[in-house]
Each structure stands twice: as structure tokens, then as C-alpha cells.
Amino acid sequence: MQDISPHASFLTEEAAGSRVRAVFISDVHLGTRNAQVMPLLDFLRCVDADVIYLVGDIVDFWKVRRGPHWPQTHNDVVQKLLRKVRKGAEVIFIPGNHDEVLRDYCGMQFGGIRLERSTMHTTLRGRRYVVMHGDEFDVVVRTAKWLAFLGDRGYEMALWLNAPLNWLRRSFGLGFWSLSAYLKYRVKSAVSFIGSFEEAVAAEARRHAADGIICGHIHHPSDRQINGVHYLNCGDWVESCSALIETLDGELRIVRWPVGVRDELFELTLPDEVPA
Numbered sequence: 001m002q003d004i005s006p007h008a009s010f011l012t013e014e015a016a017g018s019r020v021r022a023v024f025i026s027d028v029h030l031g032t033r034n035a036q037v038m039p040l041l042d043f044l045r046c047v048d049a050d051v052i053y054l055v056g057d058i059v060d061f062w063k064v065r066r067g068p069h070w071p072q073t074h075n076d077v078v079q080k081l082l083r084k085v086r087k088g089a090e091v092i093f094i095p096g097n098h099d100e101v102l103r104d105y106c107g108m109q110f111g112g113i114r115l116e117r118s119t120m121h122t123t124l125r126g127r128r129y130v131v132m133h134g135d136e137f138d139v140v141v142r143t144a145k146w147l148a149f150l151g152d153r154g155y156e157m158a159l160w161l162n163a164p165l166n167w168l169r170r171s172f173g174l175g176f177w178s179l180s181a182y183l184k185y186r187v188k189s190a191v192s193f194i195g196s197f198e199e200a201v202a203a204e205a206r207r208h209a210a211d212g213i214i215c216g217h218i219h220h221p222s223d224r225q226i227n228g229v230h231y232l233n234c235g236d237w238v239e240s241c242s243a244l245i246e247t248l249d250g251e252l253r254i255v256r257w258p259v260g261v262r263d264e265l266f267e268l269t270l271p272d273e274v275p276a
């Protein structure tokens with residue numbers, strides 16, 4: 001994950017004032033120490049978009065409740081966004097699970113920022129994308145994680161535990177019961193859940209007759225095809241410092257913005273794909 005995607009070079013060529021059709025930003029977690037605000041401010045300074053989508057978890061109200069970390073730079077992010085509104089940018093804010101308190105206000109406008117539960121973005125080339133935060137898919141993701149753990153070590157351990165477990169059961173007068181077989185059954189039903197996340201993403205896009213889906217939430221930038229649906233994740237500003245942009249000619253690209261090494265950007269040309 002050290003690499004910077006070739007997409008970043010798009011912005012280095014023209015640097016400040018790069019014009020794009022749309023910018024998608026998620027998971028900034030303002031109000032916490034983890035928010036990488038400086039690179040974000042730098043990114044916002046360099047990019048001018050017709051539409052800015054804030055794809056959730058922009059402000060971390062979970063942490064704010066326990067006493068916010070809110071230095072001036074966090075205000076600067078808000079100010080910068082409001083300034084972009086004044087200069088004519090359309091800003092759509094889709095609250096995530098960390099700023100879900102704002103979900104009650106979906107459909108309303110605040111200082112030119114429109115709150116929506118989810119929305120549809122149409123690219124210049126006419127491709128339609130559902131835009132949502134992505135915590136909606138949490139159930140399946142959690143199950144997939146559990147499976148990954150169980151799949152690697154769990155089953156072998158269960159096999160090994162079968163003997164002592166049944167020795168115990170026998171001494172309590174109970175019949176043989178295979179822990180490993182039980183887990184294997186559970187794993188099998190969980191396997192379908194891995195596909196389920198991908199299915200859920202794809203189904204959501206199909207439900208809206210869309211070509212793809214744009215989300216955040218898992219803090220992992222991604223650009224790939226899932227069952228014929230274009231899945232894009234704009235990443236985050238906690239670890240990956242990444243965003244999604246639609247260029248003026250209608251191409252969707254993940255952009256990575258390295259932390260505090262702006263000048264080095266001009267020398268970097270890296271060939272690697274953005275890791276999925």
C-alpha cells in the first residue's frame with residue numbers, strides 16, 4: 001500500500017486548479033486525531049469540481065460525543081467546502097454511520113449542502129452509479145471476516161478438539177457430536193456470505209438499474225468489477241488518503257494523495273494498480 005496510483009499523476013500535471021466533473025470523498029472522521037486533514041486540505045485546494053459528494057463519516061459524531069478533537073484545521077475543511085459551494089459547486093452529503101445523526105435531515109439543504117440518504121451519479125458518458133456510504137452491507141462483511149478467521153485456523157483446531165470434546169461428552173453420558181462437522185456446516189453457509197457482500201453490492205446496483213456503485217465505509221479504495229457491476233470505493237482520509245474523481249472527459253479514477261509529501265508527487269510515476 002506504499003504505492004501511489006498512476007491516477008495521482010493526473011493531478012500532478014496541472015497541480016493547483018485542476019478541474020474535474022465530480023469528486024467523491026468519504027471517511028474523513030473530522031473530530032478525531034486520526035483525520036488526515038492536511039493532505040485533504042491540499043487535495044481540496046488543488047481540485048475544483050462541479051459536484052462534490054461527501055460519501056459519509058465526514059464528521060465522527062461517535063468520537064465527538066466523548067469530547068471532540070477539533071483544531072482549526074478541521075474548521076478549515078468545513079470552510080473550504082462552504083467556499084466551494086459559494087463558488088458554484090454542488091455539494092451532496094450522504095451521512096454514514098459515524099454521522100448518522102444527520103440521516104434524520106436527509107432531503108434538506110444546509111448552507112447549500114444537500115443531505116441525501118443515497119443518490120445517483122450519472123457520468124458524462126451516461127453511466128449511472130448508486131452513491132451510498134456502504135455500512136448497509138455490514139452484516140455480510142462481518143460474517144465474511146468471521147469466515148476468514150475460521151477458514152484458516154478454525155477448522156483444523158476443531159478437528160483437533162473433537163477427541164477431547166467427545167471424551168468429555170462421553171463422561172457426561174452424552175452421544176458423539178462432531179464439532180468439526182458442525183463448524184464445517186456453519187462455514188459452508190458462511191461461504192455463501194462472502195459472495196453475499198459482492199451479491200449485495202451488485203444487487204443494489206441492479207435494483208436501481210445502475211452500471212455501478214460508489215461507496216466508502218471500509219476505508220479501502222477500490223475499483224473493480226463485481227458480477228458485471230462496477231464497484232468503486234473512494235477510500236478514506238484516515239489511512240489511504242484517497243478520493244474518487246470523474247475527469248472532464250467522464251472517466252472515474254481513484255486518486256491517492258500522499259501525506260505531507262506534496263513535492264515528491266511531481267517525481268513519482270508508479271505503474272501499479274490500486275490494490276482492491
Ligand SMILES: [Mn+2]
Nearest residue numbers: 057096097217
Ligand atoms: Mn462508516
